[in-house]
Amino acid sequence: EPEVTQTPSHQVTQMGQEVILRCVPISNHLYFYWYRQILGQKVEFLVSFYNNEISEKSEIFDDQFSVERPDGSNFTLKIRSTKLEDSAMYFCASSDSGGRGGETDTQYFGPGTRLTVL
Amino acid sequence: KNEVEQSPQNLTAQEGEFITINCSYSVGISALHWLQQHPGGGIVSLFMLSSGKKKHGRLIATINIQEKHSSLHITASHPRDSAVYICAKNYGGSQGNLIFGKGTKLSVKP
Numbered sequence: 154e155p156e157v158t159q160t161p162s163h164q165v166t167q168m169g170q171e172v173i174l175r176c177v178p179i180s181n182h183l184y185f186y187w188y189r190q191i192l193g194q195k196v197e198f199l200v201s202f203y204n205n206e207i208s209e210k211s212e213i214f215d216d217q218f219s220v221e222r223p224d225g226s227n228f229t230l231k232i233r234s235t236k237l238e239d240s241a242m243y244f245c246a247s248s249d250s251g252g253r254g255g256e257t258d259t260q261y262f263g264p265g266t267r268l269t270v271l
Numbered sequence: 272k273n274e275v276e277q278s279p280q281n282l283t284a285q286e287g288e289f290i291t292i293n294c295s296y297s298v299g300i301s302a303l304h305w306l307q308q309h310p311g312g313g314i315v316s317l318f319m320l321s322s323g324k325k326k327h328g329r330l331i332a333t334i335n336i337q338e339k340h341s342s343l344h345i346t347a348s349h350p351r352d353s354a355v356y357i358c359a360k361n362y363g364g365s366q367g368n369l370i371f372g373k374g375t376k377l378s379v380k381p
Contacts, residue, residue: 186368186369190312194373195372195373195374196314196357196359196369197371198368198369198370201368208368209368211368242312244314258301258319258361259316259319260304260316260369261316262315262316264311264312264313265313265314267312
């Protein structure tokens, strides 16, 4: 069964450093998402991406964040200058459609990347 | 406020019990999702529904659009059902980004 993969599984970085989190969505999906979950808290939406551009972003997704689909398979989240409060689990997800209300809206999640900022 | 509320926050059950987890939301939706988060952190989509009822194995999800309420039921619960169950909604009109509830931590004892 196709699945979303994410690398690395755990990233440790120093405050102020740049990190790139990588995701390979399911190959025929068209909509891509990044979410984050701070330890002990609920999952929060960061950004959605469709047709090579950002569709929607949350207040969390400020100028320190960027997303890119550099080739036909990868989808990346870059944090330019990490802060302590960026420490969280970051989940990538993909879906065939977005917001239509049908089964193809089902989002498939990757296993997550745990980011630790020291 | 566009939020998703779940209850209970924590639930402990004996193996075999019938379990109900509730979800309510404040603003209209295009779809409501139920997801399962394993102890290791991975998230799996269980159901997506916009009306009525869906069943998959021992899991049943229902939604009442008028009352803005959904329930997830687990019949004949088993210790392997122990996980966090999360309700999330599509924000209608968006590209499918989800607004999540805080989750219900279920522990099923043998």
